[in-house]
Amino acid sequence: MVKMLGAMLEGSLVSLEIFLLTLVFALPLALPVALGRMSASRLVRVPVNLYILVMRGTPLILQILFVYFAPYYLFEASYDRFTAVIVAFTVNYAAYFAEIYRGGIQSIPKGQYEAAKVLGFTRADTFFRIVLPQVVKRILPASANEVITLVKDTALAQTIGVAELFRVAQNASARQFSTTPIFIAGVFYFVMNWAVSEAFLRAERKLAYYS
Amino acid sequence: MDVVTVEHLSKSFGDLRVISDISFSVHQGEVLAIIGPSGSGKSTLLRAVTHLETATRGTITICGTRILDGGVYADAATLRSALLKLGLVFQDFNLFPHFSVLRNITEAQVRVLRRGKAEARERALALLEKMGLAGKASAYPCELSGGQKQRVSIARALALDPQVLFFDEPTSALDPELTGEILKVMRTLAAEKMTMVVVTHEMGFARDVADRAMLMDGGVVVEEGPARELIDNPRNERTRAFLKRFSESGRT
Ligand SMILES: Nc1ncnc2c1ncn2[C@@H]1O[C@H](COP(=O)(O)OP(=O)(O)O)[C@@H](O)[C@H]1O
Numbered sequence A: 001m002v003k004m005l006g007a008m009l010e011g012s013l014v015s016l017e018i019f020l021l022t023l024v025f026a027l028p029l030a031l032p033v034a035l036g037r038m039s040a041s042r043l044v045r046v047p048v049n050l051y052i053l054v055m056r057g058t059p060l061i062l063q064i065l066f067v068y069f070a071p072y073y074l075f076e077a078s079y080d081r082f083t084a085v086i087v088a089f090t091v092n093y094a095a096y097f098a099e100i101y102r103g104g105i106q107s108i109p110k111g112q113y114e115a116a117k118v119l120g121f122t123r124a125d126t127f128f129r130i131v132l133p134q135v136v137k138r139i140l141p142a143s144a145n146e147v148i149t150l151v152k153d154t155a156l157a158q159t160i161g162v163a164e165l166f167r168v169a170q171n172a173s174a175r176q177f178s179t180t181p182i183f184i185a186g187v188f189y190f191v192m193n194w195a196v197s198e199a200f201l202r203a204e205r206k207l208a209y210y211s
Numbered sequence B: 001m002d003v004v005t006v007e008h009l010s011k012s013f014g015d016l017r018v019i020s021d022i023s024f025s026v027h028q029g030e031v032l033a034i035i036g037p038s039g040s041g042k043s044t045l046l047r048a049v050t051h052l053e054t055a056t057r058g059t060i061t062i063c064g065t066r067i068l069d070g071g072v073y074a075d076a077a078t079l080r081s082a083l084l085k086l087g088l089v090f091q092d093f094n095l096f097p098h099f100s101v102l103r104n105i106t107e108a109q110v111r112v113l114r115r116g117k118a119e120a121r122e123r124a125l126a127l128l129e130k131m132g133l134a135g136k137a138s139a140y141p142c143e144l145s146g147g148q149k150q151r152v153s154i155a156r157a158l159a160l161d162p163q164v165l166f167f168d169e170p171t172s173a174l175d176p177e178l179t180g181e182i183l184k185v186m187r188t189l190a191a192e193k194m195t196m197v198v199v200t201h202e203m204g205f206a207r208d209v210a211d212r213a214m215l216m217d218g219g220v221v222v223e224e225g226p227a228r229e230l231i232d233n234p235r236n237e238r239t240r241a242f243l244k245r246f247s248e249s250g251r252t
């Protein structure tokens, strides 16, 4: 029992790591993707749009397999499974976040840009000081959805054999002929998402000082 | 001295020519009122002069610097420094909602003019005082009435010490009982010899406060002259028709 709990704790740390690393890479990466998607140049916009279409149009589980096995079949190069998971999750989630960012950026009234321009703000100042802070407030609810989905999606890392929480729980459950480990895993995901929801609620409250 | 000179300015959206061959100048310290029916191109004219729209043809000179010459714009640096001499007050304020009233007025001073924070703050507080908003520095735009928002936006523009301030129907988004407070502020500015170009439907204000008035219709200037004369004794038939419609609808 203690051994099982120890293993599950380790598994949940792996899940947590996948979760955090994906956010750390995907959240910033999504910004240039969103800007590329809105670019005036077709040369930028079309490939970025294609990337988003593929990421949102195919199952994440398939993308994980592709990211891990494609280099192997193409160059006979094999690499760390955990790295492959982070890469696959990052490129997938960056596409989703980018679309959320785009919606937020496009919802900022034209008048904000015009006022900024007339006041002489540079384009960078206009974007980072005037537009982006307002975007953050507007995209919080949609982002919360995505982050909650990410917590549950970490279970897909087992596709290429990464010992995240759900795989550990399934193994333990098979060994002991008991569903308890799976149930414990469920509680873990639930608690994790409860924390995520709480964090987003707090952020929303913090930004509620203006409308 | 002329603060702004516009010669033969035209602007088209695709095939639609919205303003056509417009020439006028604004002298230091004067108030120019631009009146005319809706859709006559008044906003487009202000937006072309302040470079929110790119003009199709013509010449624009700001304080001696030619920013548009025969339809060709000056280089980015020249354009930028010349445009800093212009201020624009929008019909719907366009305040930055995530900034406090104070920061709305200090941000451009600090980021654009590179003023020190303390100096910018002092200037902002003085302007708020002048606008009758002394207690509102730490409020957010969403907590203000329309009239208060418009006064903040005027303070925001004035804080950069523009040579000329453009207004595009500054009272049109306000409830009628709030227009008075904006007109009062503008009267004060006029008395201080602030150079202003005001697009307005407030004929009483145009007549009493503006030095000159210009009537636009169909994208061209129909008549131009001393404000009082133009409004009381219009010579042009279209001016007369416009003013007659106006007084009948009781908006003078
Ligand atoms: N961005 C635009 N694209 C196409 N047509 C426009 C645009 N902006 C204004 N117009 C047209 O230009 C004409 C003049 O508009 P505007 O300058 O706003 O007039 P006013 O301010 O006098 O009411 C109108 O017919 C309007 O539909």
Ligand SMILES: [Mg+2]
Residues within 6 Å of the ligand: B042, B043, B044, B169
């Ligand atoms: Mg208009």
